[in-house]
Amino acid sequence: MRPLAVTIASIATVLASSSLSAQNKGCEATRIPKQLPPARDVLDSADAILELKEANLLADDMRFSLLFEGSDSFPRVRLLETTDPTAAIVLLRSIWAQKPSEPWAVRVHVVGGSTPSLTLERSIYCPPTPESGSPFPTRIAVQMKPGDRRPPPGTQRVHIRLEALIDEGGVPSNVRITQPSGMSDLDDEILKQWQGRRFHPALIDGEPIRAVFRTDGQSPRM
DSSP states (O other), X not given: OOOEEXXXXXXXXXXXXXXXXXXXXXXXXXXXXXXXXXXXXXXXXXXXXXXXXXXXXXXXXXXXXXXXOTTOSSOEEEETTOOOOHHHHHHHTTBOOOOOOSOEEEEEEEEOSSSOEEEEEEOEEEOOEEOSSSOOOSEEEEOOOTTOOOOOTTOOEEOOEEEEEEOTTSOEEEEEEEEOOSOHHHHHHHHHHHHTOOEEOEEETXXXXXXXXXXXXXXXXX
C-alpha cells in the first residue's frame, strides 16, 4: 500500500510560538491561591522583621518567593535577585506550617527603614514551552494499517494533541496522546519525537519547577 503523507496541524501551530520569547509572553501572576491570604496566615510578620533585623539582613526593599509544593508543610524560600540563601533561611523560621494542598506560591515583600512592613504579593508563573532549536516535521508519510482511520476526504490534515510532564531541566516524561490521529504508525512516531524533545521549563519567580505541558494551549497554570 502506498504511504499516505499527512500534515500535522495542531503540533505545527504550537511550535510556531515555542521560543523563549513566547514563554516570556505567557508569564503572568499566579492564580493559586484564588485569593491572597492575609500575611498573618502564612507567617509571623513581626517575628520575621525582627529576625531579619537582628541578623543584620533587613534591607530597604526585599522580595522573597515562597513555593508550597503539595505534600510539604513548609515552602521553598528564595530571596529574589540574589543567590545568598541566608536571609531566606532566616525568614523560613517565621513561616507557619501549611496543610498539604495543590502547589501554590506567593511573594513576601519586606520594606525596611524606620517603619518596617511586610505584605504578600502574587508570584509570577511562566508555563513550559518547547525549545525551538530542533525542528519538528509537520508532514509525515505513514503506512495505513487495518483499523486505522483516514483523514477526512479532500484533506490530509490531522490534529493530534499531547500532554507531558516537564521537569526542572526541561526533560519531558509521561508523554501521552490525548487526541490520537487515528493512524497507529503516526501516533507512535509523534510520541517518539516528543519524548526526545527539550523544553524551557516552567518558572515560578524565575525558578524552574515541574509542570504539565499540553499542545492544545490549555496547559494547567499555577
